[in-house]
Ligand SMILES: Cc1cc2nc3c(=O)[nH]c(=O)nc-3n(C[C@H](O)[C@H](O)[C@H](O)COP(=O)(O)OP(=O)(O)OC[C@H]3O[C@@H](n4cnc5c(N)ncnc54)[C@H](O)[C@@H]3O)c2cc1C
């Protein structure tokens with residue numbers, strides 16, 4: 001849980017620090033897992049927050065890259081990332097001992113109820129990244145947690161074992177049927193919500209999926225939090241490159257989010 005001294009008006013107070021790469025390995029064809037040592041940032045992270053990494057110098061890397069914190073302890077931060085373009089490909093070349101600067105913790109993370117709840121986590125692809133620390137925090141607090149996890153293939157169900165290990169009920173869905181049920185993850189989330197045994201839904205993944213999950217939760221009368229990705233330049237609320245239309249006006253995903261209450265989001269207008 002985030003320390004109070006790193007909060008500002010209920011938001012993260014980010015620090016600019018150096019991070020030392022301690023490992024960086026492929027976990028599947030185009031997904032990598034990296035660990036950085038950066039104690040001050042690591043120990044201040046709350047579930048759902050992200051870091052902004054300066055991957056290298058040079059024109060292609062002027063902008064930092066936002067990446068969710070997959071796990072953190074007092075010393076280290078783990079991120080899991082998909083190779084997308086120049087930045088993430090360059091990141092995959094980093095070796096233990098390399099140093100890069102990091103800003104974090106960033107963003108407003110998940111709301112975690114104080115009393116135990118029945119939580120449904122819905123992940124699409126690498127949207128699983130900000131849900132891992134959430135699952136840990138919820139189960140530690142005595143909540144019952146189910147994870148509905150959708151991906152194209154079994155290989156893309158990244159880190160699924162962890163959720164079972166911390167005691168979550170896991171339902172996998174794959175497009176090709178190579179693991180779990182064949183079909184969209186919303187089949188599983190719809191079934192669970194239909195059973196009426198969910199108090200709160202948390203989701204991250206492609207926006208079209210999050211929108212569908214938010215609609216399922218609304219129809220079932222269940223609260224839902226979504227984690228929205230936007231292109232981010234500054235990451236600290238200054239440039240307005242990351243706005244999300246909400247019922248309360250434009251909000252910045254980097255400081256007001258990335259986690260929003262689904263009912264506040266005006267979908268499809270960004
Ligand atoms: C809050 C947040 C958390 C994220 N967490 C993860 C994660 O855990 N794992 C993961 O694989 N990806 C995550 N992403 C997406 C990740 O930031 C992009 O895939 C990455 O920036 C792509 O950089 P690139 O240089 O490889 O790609 P390029 O397409 O070459 O990037 C060009 C520029 O666009 C920006 N950009 C491109 N795609 C995105 C995007 N989806 N979101 C924000 N900026 C983007 C880059 O910062 C860069 O400035 C997250 C994005 C946000 C906003």
Ligand code: FES
Pocket residue numbers: 231232233234235236237238239240241242243252253254255
């Ligand atoms: S990235 Fe600059 S305001 Fe959000």
